[in-house]
Structure formats: structure tokens, C-alpha cells
Amino acid sequence: MDPKVINVTNIEPTEAKVLDLEEDCKYWGTDYIEGKIWLIGFFGTSLALASIILNTFLCVVYFHTPSLRKSAVLYFGVIAIVDILLGFNYIAAMSVPVIFDRYHLLWLYHLFLSCVNFVICESNCAIFSSSLLIILATTERLLRTFQVKTSTALRRFVEKNRVFLCLMCIIVSIGYKLSTYFEIEVVEKGDCPVEWFGRFEIKTSEFVNNSPSYRFFWMFLTKFIIDRILPFVLLLLMNFKIIAALKQQTFVPKKALFAPNASIKCNRQNIRDATRTLILMVSMHIISQTPQVILSIWEFTDPNREQLEGEELKEFYSYANDIIPIVTLLMSCLRFPVYLANNRQINEASWGTLRDLCQPLCAKRKPQDYHPIKQPPTASLTNGKGSVDLSRMEKRIEVFANGNKIVSGPTTESAITETTSNQSATHDYHLNEYIL
Numbered sequence: 001m002d003p004k005v006i007n008v009t010n011i012e013p014t015e016a017k018v019l020d021l022e023e024d025c026k027y028w029g030t031d032y033i034e035g036k037i038w039l040i041g042f043f044g045t046s047l048a049l050a051s052i053i054l055n056t057f058l059c060v061v062y063f064h065t066p067s068l069r070k071s072a073v074l075y076f077g078v079i080a081i082v083d084i085l086l087g088f089n090y091i092a093a094m095s096v097p098v099i100f101d102r103y104h105l106l107w108l109y110h111l112f113l114s115c116v117n118f119v120i121c122e123s124n125c126a127i128f129s130s131s132l133l134i135i136l137a138t139t140e141r142l143l144r145t146f147q148v149k150t151s152t153a154l155r156r157f158v159e160k161n162r163v164f165l166c167l168m169c170i171i172v173s174i175g176y177k178l179s180t181y182f183e184i185e186v187v188e189k190g191d192c193p194v195e196w197f198g199r200f201e202i203k204t205s206e207f208v209n210n211s212p213s214y215r216f217f218w219m220f221l222t223k224f225i226i227d228r229i230l231p232f233v234l235l236l237l238m239n240f241k242i243i244a245a246l247k248q249q250t251f252v253p254k255k256a257l258f259a260p261n262a263s264i265k266c267n268r269q270n271i272r273d274a275t276r277t278l279i280l281m282v283s284m285h286i287i288s289q290t291p292q293v294i295l296s297i298w299e300f301t302d303p304n305r306e307q308l309e310g311e312e313l314k315e316f317y318s319y320a321n322d323i324i325p326i327v328t329l330l331m332s333c334l335r336f337p338v339y340l341a342n343n344r345q346i347n348e349a350s351w352g353t354l355r356d357l358c359q360p361l362c363a364k365r366k367p368q369d370y371h372p373i374k375q376p377p378t379a380s381l382t383n384g385k386g387s388v389d390l391s392r393m394e395k396r397i398e399v400f401a402n403g404n405k406i407v408s409g410p411t412t413e414s415a416i417t418e419t420t421s422n423q424s425a426t427h428d429y430h431l432n433e434y435i436l
Contacts (some may be wrong), residue, residue, distance in 0.1 A: 092112075
């Protein structure tokens with residue numbers, strides 16, 4: 001037998017095995033990594049951290065102010081908790097893959113694989129629960145626009161059970177999105193070297209691949225309608241209805257200025273603030289969801305994504321899928337500034353909480369803090385010559401003016417100021433004990 005033939009037959013299978021191994025263990029990673037390390041790794045991560053910080057502070061404000069938890073702005077506090085989860089989810093699901101692909105961090109890749117199912121499932125639950133909470137808050141405000149007994153009874157039920165309804169929104173979201181945990185799986189390729197990224201692969205699970213009807217009707221059609229189209233249309237219609245009702249009631253609150261009960265005016269002002277804030281928040285949510293709806297409709301017209309993932313639109317489609325979560329993060333960062341600018345309750349509570357948090361760190365000793373124990377710090381009133389001790393105003397003060405003795409009882413600040421300003425210089429010694 002010719003040795004050449006033996007050598008050729010021995011070499012070709014070896015080369016074929018190497019090629020097959022490289023093909024089987026190929027790791028695709030993140031497309032356009034150089035651009036996305038800045039878009040996702042830097043800009044997106046910065047927005048996620050800003051969202052976490054702002055919404056965490058808003059949660060502290062709600063915890064510090066019980067009145068907010070009992071009002072119509074309760075939903076904003078619950079949405080802030082969801083936004084915190086979305087910030088962490090973005091870092092875990094978007095930023096981390098870009099970082100370990102760019103810097104080839106195998107340990108970070110293995111850590112990501114260990115929790116990828118939970119991160120994706122929890123992220124879907126948070127996104128859907130945020131939409132449900134916004135719909136619930138909008139529904140409560142919409143019920144105020146109807147003057148029907150049925151709507152009034154329903155509105156009162158919603159107002160009394162806000163916490164329960166918020167919990168129900170979260171529970172429904174978890175039950176609806178729990179299937180995403182089982183729709184993907186991590187496959188380990190035993191033939192691939194341990195130090196290769198391609199040893200593991202994230203792919204759809206077997207029961208999804210074996211069920212075309214599940215992929216189309218549940219994963220695509222149902223989620224397309226319930227997740228994207230239905231919330232978008234509902235919020236759009238309800239927002240327009242609330243704005244129209246608010247315009248009709250523009251001149252009605254002015255009558256409240258003449259109401260004898262100040263609490264009624266304050267309550268109406270709080271309702272108007274909450275309504276204005278809700279309209280802005282819903283408008284921001286609609287703006288953030290518009291690109292997602294457009295892209296979802298495009299995907300619906302191209303189920304196999306042959307056009308979207310073609311050579312002409314591949315880069316655009318890749319960046320579009322990365323920009324949509326960033327727009328959502330941007331809106332979650334802007335919510336708290338919108339609350340501060342448009343809602344007096346949240347504004348006052350936020351500044352009050354900030355003062356209480358900074359007081360132990362920023363407090364300085366005042367001059368009266370150094371007074372002897374027998375002379376406690378007191379408030380003062382300047383009368384042109386000194387400060388009158390206000391802590392002793394409740395005592396009866398005898399003042400001699402123009403030769404007549406005037407006896408004054410408990411006085412106010414204005415009375416003391418007027419009395420001391422009318423005294424002559426010859427009688428100043430009568431107030432020496434009140435001058436600090």
C-alpha cells in the first residue's frame with residue numbers, strides 16, 4: 001500500500017475534526033462590539049445607575065412620608081421599586097455580556113450563564129408589571145372623569161384597595177411571564193475546551209423547538225398583542241380622555257378659592273397635581289414604547305426576519321434592539337424630576353427627607369449652643385438695639401413710658417417690637433434683663 005495514500009487518509013480526518021470542532025464550538029458573541037461597548041457598556045450602564053439612585057431615593061421619600069402612601073401617588077412609589085429592578089436587570093442582561101465579550105472575561109461569562117434564566121424572566125416580569133401599574137393608576141384617574149354611580153363606586157373601591165391591586169398587578173405579571181424562565185436553556189458542549197467561550201451556548205429549549213404552535217401563538221402573537229399593542233392603545237386612549245376632561249374642568253377649581261374649608265382646596269390641588277403628573281408619566285411611557293411597537297409590527301410582517309437580519313438592515317436592527325431599552329431607562333430616570341416639578345406633595349416630601357438625611361452630617365453648632373446651662377438657647381427678635389428674649393414673653397412685663405405705668409400681659413412679637421420702639425432712652429434700663 002502506498003504510504004502517501006495512508007498519510008493522506010490519516011491527515012484529512014484529523015483536519016476535518018479540527019474544522020468541525022471549531023465550527024461546533026464557535027462563539028458568536030456581541031455584534032459591533034466596538035460601538036456597543038460605548039452605547040451599552042458606558043452610556044446605558046450610566047443611565048441604569050442613575051435610575052437606581054434616583055428611584056431608591058424616591059422609595060426612601062415614600063418610606064419617610066406616610067401621607068404619600070395613603071394618597072393617589074402611591075403608584076409612583078411602587079413603580080419606582082420596579083424601576084430599580086429594571087436598572088439592575090439592564091446591567092445584568094445587557095451591560096455584562098458586552099463587557100465580557102469586549103474584555104474576554106471567561107469567569108464573568110460563566111457567572112452570567114448561571115443566572116441568565118432568572119435575569120431574563122425577572123426582567124420580563126418587571127417590564128410587564130410596570131405597564132400594569134401605569135394602567136391601574138390611569139384607570140383610577142379616568143374614573144374621576146365620569147359622574148356615574150357605578151364609576152364612583154368603582155373608584156372608591158380602587159382608592160381603598162390600592163396596595164392590594166398593586167400586589168395583584170405584580171402577581172399577574174409573574175404568572176404571565178413565568179414561562180420565559182423555561183423558554184431558554186444553557187447547553188454545554190463536552191467536546192469543546194473548557195477555556196473556550198463556545199463550550200456553552202444559550203438557545204431555545206427543546207419543548208419550544210418541538211412546538212411550532214407555541215412559538216407562534218404564545219411567544220409571538222399573544223405577547224405581541226398583550227405586551228405591546230394593548231397597553232399602548234389603552235394608555236393612549238385613556239390619556240387623551242383625561243386631558244380632555246381636565247381642559248373642561250379648567251375653570252371649575254377656581255370656585256374652590258372661595259370655599260370656607262381650606263382642606264377641600266388643598267385636596268383639590270393635590271388631585272390636580274397628581275393628575276398632571278400622571279399625564280406626563282403616561283406620555284413618557286407612550287413615547288418610550290413607541291419604538292418598540294413600531295419594531296414589533298415590523299417583526300410581525302416579517303416573522304422569519306429575513307429582511308430585518310439581511311445584510312442591508314442587520315446593523316440597524318441590531319442597534320435598534322439595543323436603543324429601545326436605553327429609551328426605557330431614560331424615561332425611568334426622568335420620572336423623579338417630573339414628580340418634583342409637577343407634584344407639590346412629592347416635592348415637599350423630597351426636600352424634607354433630604355434635610356432630615358443631611359441634618360446629622362451638615363449640622364453646625366450655633367453660638368447659643370455654647371451658652372451656660374442656666375441660660376438655654378432662646379429665639380430672639382431684633383428691635384434696633386438688641387434681641388428681645390422671646391422665651392420670657394409669657395411673663396408680665398412692666399414698662400414705664402412718658403411717666404405712666406403700662407402693664408402688659410402675654411404679648412406677641414409685634415407688640416413687643418412696637419412697645420420697645422416707643423420707649424425713650426431714659427427708660428432703657430427697665431429692659432436690661434431682656435437684652436441678650
